[in-house]
Amino acid sequence: MRVLMPSRILDRHTGGNTTYARHVATGLSQRGIEVARIPAGRHPSITMLQETLTGLARGQAGDVLHYVADTGPLMRTRRPSVITVHGVASRWISSARTARQEKVWRTRVQRAIDSTTHVVTVSNSSANDVQEIFGVEPERLTTIEHGIDVQRFTTATELSKEVRAQLPERFALYLGNIEPRKNLVALVKAFAAPEVRALGVKLVVAGKPAWNAEESLAVMDRSPDVIRLGFVSDDDRTALMQNCDVFVFPSLYEGFGFPVLEALAAGAVVLTSNKGSLEEVAGPALRLESVDEEAIAHGLARAFEDESARKQCREQGRAWASRYTWDASVERHIEVYRKVSS
Numbered sequence: 001m002r003v004l005m006p007s008r009i010l011d012r013h014t015g016g017n018t019t020y021a022r023h024v025a026t027g028l029s030q031r032g033i034e035v036a037r038i039p040a041g042r043h044p045s046i047t048m049l050q051e052t053l054t055g056l057a058r059g060q061a062g063d064v065l066h067y068v069a070d071t072g073p074l075m076r077t078r079r080p081s082v083i084t085v086h087g088v089a090s091r092w093i094s095s096a097r098t099a100r101q102e103k104v105w106r107t108r109v110q111r112a113i114d115s116t117t118h119v120v121t122v123s124n125s126s127a128n129d130v131q132e133i134f135g136v137e138p139e140r141l142t143t144i145e146h147g148i149d150v151q152r153f154t155t156a157t158e159l160s161k162e163v164r165a166q167l168p169e170r171f172a173l174y175l176g177n178i179e180p181r182k183n184l185v186a187l188v189k190a191f192a193a194p195e196v197r198a199l200g201v202k203l204v205v206a207g208k209p210a211w212n213a214e215e216s217l218a219v220m221d222r223s224p225d226v227i228r229l230g231f232v233s234d235d236d237r238t239a240l241m242q243n244c245d246v247f248v249f250p251s252l253y254e255g256f257g258f259p260v261l262e263a264l265a266a267g268a269v270v271l272t273s274n275k276g277s278l279e280e281v282a283g284p285a286l287r288l289e290s291v292d293e294e295a296i297a298h299g300l301a302r303a304f305e306d307e308s309a310r311k312q313c314r315e316q317g318r319a320w321a322s323r324y325t326w327d328a329s330v331e332r333h334i335e336v337y338r339k340v341s342s
Contacts, residue, residue: 001033001062001337004054008040008047009069015177015210016258017069017086020122020146024068027330038065048074048108055081055115064337065116070105072112080340081116085109087255087276088129095180095252097212110134117340120144120333122256123277142336145281146256147326152238153265154318159239166227170201172300173244173268175237176251176259177210183250183273184216186293191225193297199304203248206232206240241266246303250288250296254278260285261324264317269310271303283320284313 008014009021025035038054040047048071055065055077065081067073072083089096090106097105113119113134119141121127127143130136159167176182184205190196191203205220208231220226232240241247247263253276254260260282263270270285272278286309288299302309 001064001341002036002060003028003033003337004036004038004059004063004065005068006040006047006051006072007037010037011040014069016256019258020084021068023147023149023326024066024330024333027326028334031330031334033334038067055079062341064341066333066337067112067116070112071108073115074108074111076115077117080337082118082120082336082340083112083116084120084122085113085126085130085134086122087126087253088133089181089253089255089276091129091133092276093181093252101211106133118142118336120336122146124280125277126255142332144329144332144336145324146258147329148258148261148265148321148324149326150265150318150322153241153262153321154267155238157235157239157242159243160233160236163229163232163236163240166229167204167243168202168227170199170245171204171227172201172246172248172303173204173206173240173263174248175206175232175240175263176249177207178205178213178216179210180212180216181252182216183252183291185219186291187248187250187296188216188219188223188226189293190296190300191223193293195301196297197225199301201245201304202227204229204240204244206230206237237262238266241268244268246271246300248296248300248303249273249278250291250299251275251278252291257281261321264313265321267314267318269303269313270317271299281324284316286313 039050052073055073059079063079067083204227206229241263247268247270249272257278272282272285273288289295
């Protein structure tokens with residue numbers, strides 16, 4: 001068997017999609033399964049064409065094409081193929097993309113689903129959304145949860161000098177892409193609430209702008225409560241989670257929610273919303289009652305001051321995160337590859 005995955009995801013870091021693809025690719029290689037690239041171009045249109053042409057090529061016996069990030073071929077593939085659709089935020093919120101962006105995205109995803117053999121998604125919540133919006137038959141859909149590298153996040157890790165120099169004594173951490181779906185405008189405004197100001201803490205934001213990030217960036221840059229680090233290394237990512245007083249993730253929708261499980265594995269006190277998949281995967285994390293700035297402020301006050309809740313989250317977090325393993329995820333993917341090849 002040879003599995004081909006898009007170079008545009010494997011070879012540049014796009015966030016959770018890259019984390020997912022690289023872990024699956026590594027697991028396949030460890031099991032003696034060759035992983036090759038679906039080529040990418042310098043422009044998205046060229047990449048779209050190349051991914052479609054790769055699907056039309058007959059390739060070699062035993063090939064499986066795996067389009068790992070929502071979009072893929074525009075025409076029916078001639079080789080067995082799989083598309084992973086990570087979720088459908090726009091079923092529940094209108095702020096994820098502009099109307100034009102959403103139309104293009106849904107058209108591309110629908111074409112990819114119609115052009116491939118099987119669909120994978122990453123949580124029960126996402127499976128419901130994919131079936132409802134794209135009309136995928138249950139027999140063509142498999143839910144495979146991601147894994148978490150618990151050992152990485154439990155191993156004590158030093159902050160780099162550059163990052164350590166920017167950190168205050170006490171801080172809440174947000175780590176992830178900067179985009180409207182992450183609800184960062186409300187989070188930053190919550191830090192101006194008197195009950196949060198009284199805590200004397202700052203919000204540290206680590207991550208790079210994704211799409212439609214302008215408003216979030218502007219609000220952060222105007223706030224005296226925010227320290228923005230930009231994109232950080234994997235070691236700094238782990239160390240930040242291990243050293244923060246609270247990890248806060250008030251997302252409006254998640255297909256899975258890597259950062260929440262990673263922070264739980266790191267031993268952080270985690271405060272998160274219940275949106276999308278987070279209701280099922282966040283386990284012992286502290287939950288926000290709502291996702292507006294007032295509810296976030298109340299949640300932050302509790303997360304910093306309720307010692308009983310903090311202790312419970314820390315004691316149960318690592319065990320909960322340990323339930324999600326990449327070994328199990330990779331084995332489930334291999335089952336799907338064999339199914340579409342039979």
